[in-house]
Amino acid sequence: MEKTKKILYSAVQPTNNLTIGNYLGAIKNWVALQDEYDCFYAIANMHAITVRQNPAELRQKTLALLALYIACGVDPEKCTLYLQSHVPCHAELAWVLNTFTYVGEMERMTQFKDKSSKHADNINMGLMDYPVLMAADILLYQADVVPVGIDQRQHLEITRDIANRFNNIYSPTFTVPEAVYQKVGAKINDLQEPLKKMSKSGENPNGAIFMTDDRDTILRKFKRAVTDSEMLVKYDPENKPGVSNLLSIYSVFSEKTIQQAEADFEGKGYGDFKLAVGEVVADKLAPIQAEQARLLADKKYLDSVLLKGGEAAYKAARRTLSKVYKKIGFYQL
Ligand code: TYM
Numbered sequence: 001m002e003k004t005k006k007i008l009y010s011a012v013q014p015t016n017n018l019t020i021g022n023y024l025g026a027i028k029n030w031v032a033l034q035d036e037y038d039c040f041y042a043i044a045n046m047h048a049i050t051v052r053q054n055p056a057e058l059r060q061k062t063l064a065l066l067a068l069y070i071a072c073g074v075d076p077e078k079c080t081l082y083l084q085s086h087v088p089c090h091a092e093l094a095w096v097l098n099t100f101t102y103v104g105e106m107e108r109m110t111q112f113k114d115k116s117s118k119h120a121d122n123i124n125m126g127l128m129d130y131p132v133l134m135a136a137d138i139l140l141y142q143a144d145v146v147p148v149g150i151d152q153r154q155h156l157e158i159t160r161d162i163a164n165r166f167n168n169i170y171s172p173t174f175t176v177p178e179a180v181y182q183k184v185g186a187k188i189n190d191l192q193e194p195l196k197k198m199s200k201s202g203e204n205p206n207g208a209i210f211m212t213d214d215r216d217t218i219l220r221k222f223k224r225a226v227t228d229s230e231m232l233v234k235y236d237p238e239n240k241p242g243v244s245n246l247l248s249i250y251s252v253f254s255e256k257t258i259q260q261a262e263a264d265f266e267g268k269g270y271g272d273f274k275l276a277v278g279e280v281v282a283d284k285l286a287p288i289q290a291e292q293a294r295l296l297a298d299k300k301y302l303d304s305v306l307l308k309g310g311e312a313a314y315k316a317a318r319r320t321l322s323k324v325y326k327k328i329g330f331y332q333l
Pocket of ligand 1: 009010011012013014021022023024025026044047133134137138147149150152185186187188189197198199
């Protein structure tokens with residue numbers, strides 16, 4: 001069959017609770033792009049174990065994340081949804097790509113440095129090798145585009161470097177992927193420390209809105225969000241990081257531009273503003289949460305999605321891996 005659509009690849013780790021940062025930076029964009037591209041969306045459980053996980057929880061969070069993808073609007077009939085560990089080609093290609101990646105490059109990765117300081121007792125090889133596995137994910141599917149949040153920029157750059165390096169040594173083998181960032185929402189910041197990224201694993205749970213938070217919790221966290229003393233709802237990330245972050249959240253959840261969002265709060269105080277942001281978020285999350293719960297009760301259906309997705313992903317991945325093995329001289333039967 002002729003390739004008509006370009007290929008899109010992305011993934012999320014099934015760790016901790018997802019935040020609205022993950023939703024706005026990645027999953028919401030996946031839904032918007034699923035008709036235009038041939039999409040592969042993975043659950044990155046092999047990345048997850050680079051930090052110690054509770055096995056029962058990891059299993060549970062895997063299904064919860066799949067249910068969340070679908071509840072957010074990712075359509076398993078249109079996209080390939082699968083679990084990374086179900087496709088052994090990821091580990092196989094990562095091994096090959098390791099030999100095209102320098103130790104110094106991995107040591108310089110910001111996320112590696114951050115996670116090493118957070119998990120000083122477990123700076124394992126997998127943590128360091130994380131970006132190579134991510135490159136393998138993307139390159140296996142010959143992805144043209146990768147929609148992610150800004151925090152993944154460095155990983156996307158190294159993926160491109162590795163692809164180019166391989167292509168230059170052997171002849172074009174991998175598509176060199178482009179990262180795609182949301183105009184608004186590519187970096188949602190912490191509500192308590194608005195200069196820092198909102199994170200699933202942040203220390204202060206009041207700084208993050210989790211996809212599972214109920215209405216009261218959401219309203220309370222927004223009420224406590226850090227702003228400034230100016231009493232002016234204006235988008236100015238440098239001088240007003242707290243207010244600008246809230247405006248971004250409001251803008252994407254209400255599908256309005258930043259200018260329209262600012263206009264909504266002209267002459268209004270921060271109390272009204274924060275309440276309105278909380279309400280729009282709570283209104284949007286409630287149906288997603290209900291749908292996620294409904295899907296989670298139907299394990300048979302979720303398993304069938306993973307089975308079908310895993311088979312389709314394997315087929316695509318294996319094709320690339322065979323090409324790679326041939327180029328590097330692995331004798332094949
Ligand atoms: P993860 O699980 O940390 O995050 C999932 C996605 O959410 C985005 N994101 C954010 N976007 C905006 N604001 C935030 N505060 C915010 N926090 C997180 C991330 O940029 C990401 O897009 N390594 C990846 C998972 C992965 C992957 C891949 C992604 C594995 N293989 C291949 C793309 C392609 C990760 O840990 O994402």
